[in-house]
Amino acid sequence: MKNPLVYAYIGDCIYEFYIRKFLVEEKMCKLKEIQRRSLNFVSAKSQRKIYEALNTQGFLTNEEEEIVKWGRNAHGGKAKHTDIVTYRIATGLECLIGYLYYQNNLERIEQIMKEVIKNESIW
Structure with a gap:
């Protein structure tokens, strides 16, 4: 296993990629608006809220919860x-x-990110 901070570094890139991809596919034309909205998704405060929502819903497996704790x-x-x-x-x-x-x-990343995007309204 790698250092958890290495996983977090790569995870940050992937998370932001999915958010940007979602916003572009939403047919937002103005780059400034895409950037503003993406910041709402990728801030630590937003990520905490989405984690808490996933946790409350029981969306993550026990193994995934352990990985989150490790990180x-x-x-x-x-x-x-x-x-x-x-x-x-x-x-x-x-x-x-x-x-x-x-x-x-x-496939699991895709499932999690779909849930993240679905819960956009919580932040």
């Missing part, structure tokens, strides 16, 4: 523009996405 407990950088708890939860979610990518479980 959350990794000691990485300092939180920017948010509190440390929110930052760590967001890192845990990104770690899960990166882990699934390295497990070649693209």
Whole structure:
């Protein structure tokens, strides 16, 4: 297994890619609007809210919850523009996405990201 922060680094890229892809496919034409909306999805605060929604719904498996905890407990950088708890939860979610990518479980990433997008209204 890789370092959880490596998984989080890759997971962050994948998460943001899915969000940008969704916004472009929504036929938004103005790049400024796409950028503004994507920031709403990818902020640590939004990622914490989506993780809490996924958790409340029981959407994640026990193994996935363990990966989130593993990523959350990794000691990485300092939180920017948010509190440390929110930052760590967001890192845990990104770690899960990166882990699934390295497990070649693209189908599960797709399922999770569809749920993220479906829950856009919570933030």
